[in-house]
Amino acid sequence: MKKRVLFYLVAIVTTVSMQSCATNYVVSKPATYTKEYKTDAKLASIDNKKMELDKQKLIDSFLAEKAASIASAKKAIKNSEIAKAIKYNKTIDGILAEAETYLGTPYRYGGTTRRGIDCSAFVLSVFGAAAGLSLPRVAASQAQEGERIEKGDLQKGDLIFFSHGRRISHVGIVESVSEEGEVKFIHAATSRGVMISSLNDSYWGPKYRFAKRVINEEGDAYNNLAATTPATPANF
Numbered sequence: 001m002k003k004r005v006l007f008y009l010v011a012i013v014t015t016v017s018m019q020s021c022a023t024n025y026v027v028s029k030p031a032t033y034t035k036e037y038k039t040d041a042k043l044a045s046i047d048n049k050k051m052e053l054d055k056q057k058l059i060d061s062f063l064a065e066k067a068a069s070i071a072s073a074k075k076a077i078k079n080s081e082i083a084k085a086i087k088y089n090k091t092i093d094g095i096l097a098e099a100e101t102y103l104g105t106p107y108r109y110g111g112t113t114r115r116g117i118d119c120s121a122f123v124l125s126v127f128g129a130a131a132g133l134s135l136p137r138v139a140a141s142q143a144q145e146g147e148r149i150e151k152g153d154l155q156k157g158d159l160i161f162f163s164h165g166r167r168i169s170h171v172g173i174v175e176s177v178s179e180e181g182e183v184k185f186i187h188a189a190t191s192r193g194v195m196i197s198s199l200n201d202s203y204w205g206p207k208y209r210f211a212k213r214v215i216n217e218e219g220d221a222y223n224n225l226a227a228t229t230p231a232t233p234a235n236f
Helices: 002-100 121-129
Strands: 147-149 157-162 172-177 183-189 195-197 208-214
Touching: 002 121, 002 172, 002 183, 121 183, 195 208
Parallel strands: none
Antiparallel strands: 147 208, 157 172, 157 208, 172 183, 183 195
């Protein structure tokens, strides 16, 4: 009897212990999984934030580099345009300065020197000495060079052509254009030699035909005009 009672007690204790272990196992295990899941999610969130920050830094770096490149290109273009404008103005100023040294030179048909010169020889001599260009000898041929320019777009240094009939027979160099649009030009006239006249003049105005620009905006020649080494001025 005692042995049977003892057996039952041992059996009950064993059963209770097993239930306690099972309960502890079932309750504690999910808690461990939940903790690990939360930790992994937090790490994943940190990694995603870091990736987004790195991505944004890369984009910002690219945009900054692109902006710097564009700014540099704009500056280079601006400097290039300024350099072209300076070269152009220097060339034109040189042409007009050379032309003005001929003022008062008498006209001579076929003449090519400061003792006597005709209109086309005057133009080719000025452009040769000041810009190193070789223009044709006669006005009709000079009229074939360069780029045609509308009268309203005339600038200093442009060539303007005249005729008494159908054939071009006279040429001059634009000396100035006023704000009101008056065009003055320097040329070798048969009446008074090298002088400055106006297109508003009742004599020259009606004989004007068209204009050509032989120096482009970069200060170089149009139509690949032959360059020539300016000759040493002769003593006249």
